[in-house]
Amino acid sequence: MTRVVVVGAGIGGLATSIALHRSGVEVIVLERAAALAEVELGAGITLWANAMLMLDRLGVGDTIRERGAVLRCFEQRTARGRLLTRWPLEEMGRRAGAPICAISRPDLHSALARAGGERVKAGCEVERFELADGSVRVALSSGSQEAGDVLVGADGLESTIRRQLHGAHPPRHSGLTTWRASVPYDEAIAPDVDFVAWWGSGTRFVAFRSGPERLSWEGIVTSPPGGEDPPGARKQAALARFEDFTEQVERMIDATSEEAIFRTDVVDRRPDRHWGSGRVTLLGDAAHPMTFAVGQGAAQALEDADAIGRALGESGDLEAALRSYERSRIARAAHFQTLAWRLARAGTLESRPAQLVRNAALALTSPIVCRLLEKDITLPA
Ligand SMILES: Cc1cc2nc3c(=O)[nH]c(=O)nc-3n(C[C@H](O)[C@H](O)[C@H](O)COP(=O)(O)OP(=O)(O)OC[C@H]3O[C@@H](n4cnc5c(N)ncnc54)[C@H](O)[C@@H]3O)c2cc1C
Numbered sequence: 170m171t172r173v174v175v176v177g178a179g180i181g182g183l184a185t186s187i188a189l190h191r192s193g194v195e196v197i198v199l200e201r202a203a204a205l206a207e208v209e210l211g212a213g214i215t216l217w218a219n220a221m222l223m224l225d226r227l228g229v230g231d232t233i234r235e236r237g238a239v240l241r242c243f244e245q246r247t248a249r250g251r252l253l254t255r256w257p258l259e260e261m262g263r264r265a266g267a268p269i270c271a272i273s274r275p276d277l278h279s280a281l282a283r284a285g286g287e288r289v290k291a292g293c294e295v296e297r298f299e300l301a302d303g304s305v306r307v308a309l310s311s312g313s314q315e316a317g318d319v320l321v322g323a324d325g326l327e328s329t330i331r332r333q334l335h336g337a338h339p340p341r342h343s344g345l346t347t348w349r350a351s352v353p354y355d356e357a358i359a360p361d362v363d364f365v366a367w368w369g370s371g372t373r374f375v376a377f378r379s380g381p382e383r384l385s386w387e388g389i390v391t392s393p394p395g396g397e398d399p400p401g402a403r404k405q406a407a408l409a410r411f412e413d414f415t416e417q418v419e420r421m422i423d424a425t426s427e428e429a430i431f432r433t434d435v436v437d438r439r440p441d442r443h444w445g446s447g448r449v450t451l452l453g454d455a456a457h458p459m460t461f462a463v464g465q466g467a468a469q470a471l472e473d474a475d476a477i478g479r480a481l482g483e484s485g486d487l488e489a490a491l492r493s494y495e496r497s498r499i500a501r502a503a504h505f506q507t508l509a510w511r512l513a514r515a516g517t518l519e520s521r522p523a524q525l526v527r528n529a530a531l532a533l534t535s536p537i538v539c540r541l542l543e544k545d546i547t548l549p550a
Pocket residue numbers: 176177178179180181182199200201202208210211212213214215274293294295296323324325326327328329349452453454455461464466467470
């Protein structure tokens with residue numbers, strides 16, 4: 170039986186473990202965190218129809234529907250609240266074959282961990298890999314080793330496996346940083362629609378329902394790389410950057426505890442033409458990190474997991490199966506990387522004329538954008 174070693178038990182690694190197990194392949198997932206609960210961090214994640222179809226295939230779609238929220242409509246507004254566009258998400262999801270949902274990242278991760286977590290070995294930090302006699306060996310920081318027939322690097326943005334394959338290159342900074350949080354749902358602070366984005370000058374604030382009792386928000390602002398808030402002043406910093414926005418935004422930030430707010434720079438990497446070589450490949454953020462502007466980071470990792478599960482389940486020629494997996498995925502992931510980069514950069518516009526053009530474009534192109542998006546999130550049967 171083929172044995173696959175997956176590095177990283179994030180959303181991509183866990184989904185891969187479930188997909189491979191379902192294809193009759195033996196799999197072990199090595200995770201550097203001491204316990205899976207330590208990986209369950211973050212705020213809200215939107216799951217477009219393609220992600221939900223993948224989660225259904227992995228057998229966890231119903232849990233996600235239960236713990237998350239179905240998003241029926243998406244509105245884009247100016248910072249002061251004037252409506253620019255309204256997207257009919259419910260209809261788009263119906264036509265694409267699955268609802269458009271959102272969930273908190275910890276809830277998504279724990280649903281996958283319940284379905285595939287027993288194949289994870291936590292507290293195993295991989296330092297490097299070595300190819301030998303048709304097998305792949307990985308060296309752990311503890312000094313021990315693990316071996317398999319195939320190695321999948323699902324170890325995220327700063328992937329060790331990627332570094333060994335492609336060299337050490339820093340991620341590309343988009344010019345933006347973000348504060349994100351999930352808070353208990355409260356009608357007094359929640360926006361009047363499920364999913365809304367307010368556009369300002371080099372600033373954007375997004376809020377969405379992420380569960381029956383949860384609300385998530387992201388405040389995105391222009392900022393040089395590596396910016397940090399003084400200790401205990403994260404909430405204050407977010408409030409200051411959004412003070413010219415509608416009061417709804419201030420209420421949401423104000424209702425969030427300091428500890429619930431995460432700050433992360435918005436980065437990606439340029440799309441690659443090749444991911445792996447020999448018996449080694451990459452998956453998820455290790456292969457195609459993208460800005461979260463189009464909400465496809467987790468979705469693309471889930472699509473990777475499905476594709477590699479099929480490829481390794483169907484072919485006895487392991488190297489050919491890995492190259493076939495990569496061929497089926499590289500162009501699509503690159504498409505979303507490029508789109509996410511452009512949309513993130515649109516959020517950096519600060520001059521008044523540029524904002525007016527952007528707002529007009531958002532309003533005028535909305536029907537076309539919805540049609541293109543719907544095509545993007547519809548998967549072949
Ligand atoms: C803490 C965190 C919070 C996030 N929050 C959000 C969010 O709120 N909204 C959103 O849209 N996206 C968020 N993302 C990104 C989103 O989850 C990813 O785009 C997507 O799920 C792809 O995940 P992945 O499994 O490829 O990578 P990751 O989620 O980064 O998982 C990689 C895993 O590999 C492990 N690892 C790394 N190096 C090694 C090593 N050498 N040896 C062993 N294990 C290793 C890491 O500990 C991690 O568990 C977040 C990511 C992280 C890590």
